[in-house]
Amino acid sequence: MEAYLLNLGVLIAIYAILAITLNFIMGYAGIFSLAHAVFFGIGAYVAAVVSMHVSASIFVTMPAAMLAAAVLSLALALPALRVRGEYFVAASLGLQMFAVTVFSEWKSFTGGLGGLVGIPAVKIFGQEVYRPASFFPIALAVLAAVVAITQILVRSSFGRSLTAIRDSESAAEGFGKNVPLIKTISVVISAALAATAGVLYAGYMSFINVESFTLDNSVLIMAMVIIGGTGTSWGPVVGAALLLLLPGLLSYLSFLPQADIGAIQQIIYGLGMAALMIFRPGGLVRRGSPQRKARPKAAPTRAKRGAVQ
Amino acid sequence: MLWLQLTITGLQTGALYALTAVGFSLIFGTTRVFHFAHGAAFVLAAYVFYWADQAGLGIAVGVILAALAAMAFGVAMDRIVYAPIQRHEGSFFTVFVASFGVGIAVQNIVGMVFGRSFVTINTPLSNSVELMSGVYVAPLTWIAIFCVAVFFGALQLFLRRTHTGVALRALADSPELIRVFGLDPRRISAAAFALGSLLVVPGAVITALGSGLNPALGSHVMLISLAATIVGGIGSINGVLVAGFVLGLAENLSQIFVQSQWSEAVTFAILFLVILLKPAGLFGRIQAR
16 A cells, blocks of 8 residues: 555656646746657656666666757747747647657657566665665656756746746747747756656656557647646646546445446546536646736637637 | 548548538538537447447438437537526637546547447448459449539539528628528527538448448537648638548558558648648638738
């Protein structure tokens, strides 16, 4: 039971990092990316390959993975500078699908569909960290670092520039903000921090394959952000915990037919997502500051029917 | 003769893509609702057709039942899910997540009822005939291309000649003006969903007869529809037709140069490049702000 809870705790920490980093560009910069699992994957694959061939020390794998994700995130920054709304979503979707093919077909690096097996345990100061009891504190520490970094950024002048861009790009530009630069930096930071979740995941599971980095996972991360509350500090963490606890809770309902339990979980997850969007579109956690509350729901104007053109 | 074979296969794939995408393009172009569950309408229609065939009801009854199921699903989505979200000015992503959620639910419900494995309807139509030495074509290819001609022709006539069709095009241009003219945007929106969902039927039936069905087909259908819609230009019916064939041909002809596992990546690379270089699409008006 304790192992089960610790395992769940590690996974929640990993997904909370992903949700927080996605919220960083989605909630604050208004960049709705459906390719977040790609950077999770890049982090995991790079960490796995580095730890198998170079060194398993977290002080080697972590920077390598973050650097790779940061560089490759420019592929996502490019469309973010050119287009918005549906068009950017479609571009990120194209990137996600392309990356899935690369993950599953670039056999010499990613191991193909079979994935990479036997990834060594994460090392800290030469000490191997065995899972999951001792791994949980490390996951928490990385999560805390990610929370701290994003919170500092969001509260700094950089964060205010981001929200200004989200609310009105032309107004931000009018105030002399370098909009393309700020957007690019935010995408790069988000991707690099998302890669840390990949490093943890690869070190923890000791096995990775493309299944964990698909579109479904990108949507799951996005659902965590939206269900928790876009643009809030703690919403993404709440969303991640909730969506990961849900399957476990459902398996306690013994009256459900056991053969179909997976399908039923998925149906409840899907319909729950729809119902929540209908009845509580702002997410479970409300935005903090009072002037935010007075405003209508998160950036509605952009996607209002027929308002594009 | 490889390239000729790939061209013919590409034309069949393209015809299927165009038929699949046109419904989504119509719904998205007119109502601006990102109807991700469109793939679910496709899966529902295909499985209702399959069920009717297994029950021995015949092709005609199967097609009618499939059409009814798809239309009922589309209109219900508009009424039950999208209308309430739009009432409180839900953002684009709120609609997307709700729609995606319903898609997951439908996929699993279909999986529970019909099983998760591949099913297909056996028909002589999908048996390939040797056209010339080394080039094989199934009769289904001609049926697919014929369906494209009929359905796109009929749709263009409908959008230009009928009252509802003109109203649909007006909704795409300006929902505010629709009200000024005394029309109800909600009813026109329902018409868009009914018509757009109806248009999945030919593609769904051809897929059921040809390459076969599984419950997870919906998301692939949806991704292709989205790619064709954007590459063609949002709101352009001719655009989606051309883009469907472009993607189908590119996916197949690319196999001359790369392994076939990469062919899907070709589609999404094209999508990505079109958005970067010409966001309005091949036939679209400038809409990306």
